[in-house]
Amino acid sequence: IKRYREHTPMPLSETSLFVKAENNLRSALEKYAAELEDYLPFIRTLLRDLKEYQTLPKYSLRRLAAVEMDEKVSKKRLARFKAELDMLRKALGEDYLERIEQRVKEFRSEIIIAVENVCS
Numbered sequence: 001i002k003r004y005r006e007h008t009p010m011p012l013s014e015t016s017l018f019v020k021a022e023n024n025l026r027s028a029l030e031k032y033a034a035e036l037e038d039y040l041p042f043i044r045t046l047l048r049d050l051k052e053y054q055t056l057p058k059y060s061l062r063r064l065a066a067v068e069m070d071e072k073v074s075k076k077r078l079a080r081f082k083a084e085l086d087m088l089r090k091a092l093g094e095d096y097l098e099r100i101e102q103r104v105k106e107f108r109s110e111i112i113i114a115v116e117n118v119c120s
Helices: 002-005 016-030 039-053 058-066 075-092 096-106
Strands: none
Touching: 016 039, 016 058, 039 075, 039 096, 058 075
16 A cells, blocks of 8 residues: 555645646746737636635646646647636636626625623
């Protein structure tokens, strides 16, 4: 069993996926804005979602984390990242975060705190 574990890569935890996806999106925005011009609004939307709402499912985070957007990205890797963004944009919709924000506004709840005076 020990040997099996040594050779089997551990799956990325949800936090690792989140951080890696966020880092990739930030790198793409900062270092490859010219190449990703058509995707910039969607990348900003994804980053805002990660920061404020965290509604992206694990499979979406995996897709964003799959292609590492470091300083030396090949054209092939950049094309793959664009393909991942296209797939997510198609699956989620360009305005998916706006729809989520509308639902959040509808479900605002009030918290009422009551204090009872008890005389003995």
